Amino acid sequence: MTSCTLVTLLTPIMLVTALAAADASKHACAGPGISVAPWGTVDGKDVHLWTMKNCNGMEAQITDYGTIVVALKVPDAKGGWVDVVLGRKSAADYVARTQYFGCTAGRCANRIAGGKFTLDGVESKLATNNGAHHLHGGAKGFDKVVWKGVAAMTEQGPSITFTYRSVDGEEGYPGNVDATVVYTITDANELKVDMLATTDKATPVNLAHHTYWNLAGQGSGSVLDHTLLLPASRYTPADATLIPTGEIKSVTGTPLDFTSEKRIGQDIGQLPPVKEDPGGYDHNFVLDRKIVKGSLWLSAVLRDPKSGRTMEIWSNQPGIQFYSGNFLDGVPGKEDAVYAKHAAICLETQVFPDAIHKQGVEGWPSVVLKPGETYEHHMVHAFTQSPAKP
Numbered sequence: 001m002t003s004c005t006l007v008t009l010l011t012p013i014m015l016v017t018a019l020a021a022a023d024a025s026k027h028a029c030a031g032p033g034i035s036v037a038p039w040g041t042v043d044g045k046d047v048h049l050w051t052m053k054n055c056n057g058m059e060a061q062i063t064d065y066g067t068i069v070v071a072l073k074v075p076d077a078k079g080g081w082v083d084v085v086l087g088r089k090s091a092a093d094y095v096a097r098t099q100y101f102g103c104t105a106g107r108c109a110n111r112i113a114g115g116k117f118t119l120d121g122v123e124s125k126l127a128t129n130n131g132a133h134h135l136h137g138g139a140k141g142f143d144k145v146v147w148k149g150v151a152a153m154t155e156q157g158p159s160i161t162f163t164y165r166s167v168d169g170e171e172g173y174p175g176n177v178d179a180t181v182v183y184t185i186t187d188a189n190e191l192k193v194d195m196l197a198t199t200d201k202a203t204p205v206n207l208a209h210h211t212y213w214n215l216a217g218q219g220s221g222s223v224l225d226h227t228l229l230l231p232a233s234r235y236t237p238a239d240a241t242l243i244p245t246g247e248i249k250s251v252t253g254t255p256l257d258f259t260s261e262k263r264i265g266q267d268i269g270q271l272p273p274v275k276e277d278p279g280g281y282d283h284n285f286v287l288d289r290k291i292v293k294g295s296l297w298l299s300a301v302l303r304d305p306k307s308g309r310t311m312e313i314w315s316n317q318p319g320i321q322f323y324s325g326n327f328l329d330g331v332p333g334k335e336d337a338v339y340a341k342h343a344a345i346c347l348e349t350q351v352f353p354d355a356i357h358k359q360g361v362e363g364w365p366s367v368v369l370k371p372g373e374t375y376e377h378h379m380v381h382a383f384t385q386s387p388a389k390p
Contacts, residue, residue: 175201219337
């Protein structure tokens with residue numbers, strides 16, 4: 001991984017980072033900081049890799065290409081540090097095969113049936129990059145563009161703010177959308193992600209954070225022995241192409257019941273491969289919103305019993321997509337890792353998939369952002385350690 005020290009930073013964007021790091025002296029303890037290094041080019045634009053550390057040594061590496069979380073090192077109960085996110089070696093590798101590792105998916109994450117929708121009487125036609133459907137913003141969504149990044153030391157910890165303007169007609173969407181994604185690492189070992197957007201014309205907006213998680217460490221093998229709790233007693237059934245039917249059903253008596261913590265692999269065999277579908281979990285769950293902390297509600301708890309690493313996700317979104325890495329098929333990763341099926345899972349807080357075609361359906365939230373409104377998606381990934389189990 002490319003590295004640098006603050007004293008070698010020369011470009012204007014790097015100078016901002018150096019000044020931010022200088023403000024670390026205002027922090028409660030020594031150690032937190034931010035550095036940045038060149039990380040290649042994409043579409044003729046310079047790409048950078050930021051490194052953020054908190055007081056405890058927790059470290060995140062994030063690039064302005066797709067706002068991708070390239071690495072995240074967190075401790076276990078014995079103080080051992082590992083990188084818990086899947087990723088690629090370089091910006092060029094992400095371009096060659098993204099897999100949506102660690103990115104911001106948008107302008108509208110997840111699927112839109114048929115790659116088209118009608119809004120205010122006008123039909124918009126989008127890329128069909130997932131069979132007959134539109135997925136994660138299209139052929140060149142928010143995950144495949146270079147954002148502008150500015151770093152700062154804040155009261156909460158080191159932080160990077162990324163901004164991007166998606167112009168009217170980009171990937172077929174109406175309206176100019178100004179999007180902001182802020183990553184912050186706190187001294188409570190939290191990765192905070194805040195997503196904001198405004199528009200000058202009504203348009204679907206649904207930004208999702210798409211990190212692949214393996215709390216035993218990236219490249220360590222299957223996550224089927226991880227345990228998962230989803231405080232979601234209902235889900236949105238989908239057809240064979242993963243387009244929701246519009247129904248909302250109970251998870252009771254199905255392999256989708258994670259209302260009590262259980263092994264991810266316990267019931268996955270009940271979701272076998274069918275034709276081109278490799279089988280496994282790829283479902284949107286309706287969050288119960290019963291365990292609340294401020295303006296956020298508990299959205300997931302993922303645990304690796306062997307290391308004791310635990311991640312809680314808190315968000316303000318109505319749904320969460322649980323994807324069990326079904327399409328990973330030997331993807332080359334960091335540090336010579338190879339990612340096979342179920343090498344990690346995604347837990348994407350979101351508005352429900354294909355919500356643009358379910359406007360007005362009972363129980364379905366709106367995905368339409370209008371002029372004068374601000375889209376706000378806030379999430380906290382909180383890392384703790386419990387005693388390891390043999």
